[in-house]
Amino acid sequence: MRVVHQASPWRSLFTDDGTLKLSALTAPLSHLSTHLSSPFTSLADVHAWQLSLAESLVHYDLPAWRISEVISDHNAMLYRQAISLSLDEMRAQGWGEPPVDYCVLLLGSAARYESLLGPDQDNALIIDDYPDHRHVEIDGYFQALGERFTQRLDEAGIPLCRGHVMARWPMWRKRLSEWRTQLSIWSADRRVKRVQQTNILLDFAPVAGNSALAERLAESIASTLPKASLFMHEMAALLDELPVALDRFGRVTSSPGLAAPHHQAVNLKQQGLLPLISAARLMCVRHRCPEMSTRARLVALDQAGELSAAQSALLVAAFERLQQRLLDQQRYNKAHGHAADGWVDMQRLRDDERLLLKFDLQQIKAFVQQARAA
Known part of the structure; x- marks a missing residue:
């Protein structure tokens, strides 16, 4: 039997007499909210x-793309909880309050x-400026905080970054003035490693602490790069x-250097x-x-x-469809006990989906090529 329709809560929004039935709309999330609000729920749960x-x-x-925003909000909440728990632990151990913003x-x-269903950790820490003679004291505090919250997230199921892009490492934990100096050094020439490190930093958003520090860093990036x-x-x-x-004949294929499953x-x-993300970042x-x-x-x-309005619309549509292909594959992988990664099985795509994928790519x-040549 071929299933052609999945029941949607939107089809139960009204009763037979025309009354609005909000309970039907909220039912798919009700059991989830009950579980999430439990005071005994761990970060891993x-x-x-x-x-x-x-x-x-x-x-x-x-x-x-909408679901990925909600997943990202959920991950941000996990970050805030991990940071809050880590600060509570440090207070109980005698570290006191954060010494600076x-x-x-x-x-x-x-x-x-x-974010979709398989992200690892990528984070950094801005520390408000303080005098050099307090470095051991203050950086030691934030090193301890970085180690604690990243370890909690790892134990919860958001793994540590294999490239060490985390606040537990000095490279990604600096005073605001040091971040500004770092940007000046990274952007002073065209060394590949420095550009790669800067690219990592260019996509950032505050998740805990004083967001004004993030705004000041953004101003420095906009004035420097x-x-x-x-x-x-x-x-x-x-x-x-x-x-x-795409190969040289325009066919959809992965590069030989990538270890396809x-x-x-x-x-x-x-x-x-x-x-797509990198080209858009560069042009912005x-x-x-x-x-x-x-x-x-x-x-x-x-x-x-x-960009023309038409080109922008085509690229937005391509981005949304690629997100859809990846989320569908990751959900399938998770349901079958496999990792949620970046690979998509072309055998699972219909002919129209394959044609659209080729067009989007x-x-x-x-x-x-346009961003490269500009």
């Missing part, structure tokens, strides 16, 4: 609840509110390291979303557009006259 949350949102016919930053997809011509050239050149998943798997995160830095999410950046580039490839 709350994180494990996320797949059920995603499934419930699918039941509301929400598109993947601070701001914990989300980085990457979490900062763009584009667009004027650094050699750095911007290298940032554009690095787009070549993210080839779109099987012969019809394509890494749409690495060779679809990331090229170049033209001083402060937007953070990929959709907002594409719209901003239209408003700034760097062509639009992304043209956009990347």
Whole structure:
């Protein structure tokens, strides 16, 4: 039997006599909210609840990009709880209150509110300026905080970053003045590693602490990077390291260097979303557009006259469909006990989905080339 319709809560919104029936609309989330509000729920339990949350949102016919925003909000809540628990633990151990203002930053997809079901940790810490003679005392406090909250998140199911992009490491834990100096050093020439590190920092959002520190860092980025011509050239050149998943005949395929789980798997995160995200980030830095999410950046580039309205709309649609393909695959993987990664099984796509995917990747490839040449 072929199932052609899944019952939707929207179809139960009205009773036979025309009365609004809000309980029918909230029913898919009711059991989840009861579980989440339990005072005995651990961070690991709350994180494990996320797949059920995603499934419930699918039941509301929400598109993947909307669901990814909710997942990102949920992860941000886990961050805040992990930080709060860590601060409570430090107070109980005699560390006292934070000695100066601070701001914990989300980085990457979490900062763009584009997380799906398998993110790891990417975070940083801005510490308000303090005199050098207090460095051991104050940095020691925030090192302890960074180690504690990242460990809690790892135990909850958001794994530690394998590239060490976390507030527990000095590279990603600095005073505001040190972040400004770091930006000046990173942008002074076109060294690949420095550009890569800056790219990581460019997508950030405050999650705990004093958000004014994040705003001041954003101002420094906007005033420093667009004027650094050699750095911007290298940032554009690095787009070549993210080839779109099309071969020279225009067929959808993964690069030979990527270890595909099987012969019809394509890494749409690495060779679809990331090229689009990187090109949009580059053009927004170049033209001083402060937007953070990929959709907002594409719209901003239209408003700034760097993309036509039609091209912006095509790229937004491509982004949304790639998010959908990845979320569908990750839900399938999770249901079958596999990892939620960036690979999509082409055998699971219908013919129309394959054609749309090829079209979307062509639009992304043209956009990347446009950003590279500008």
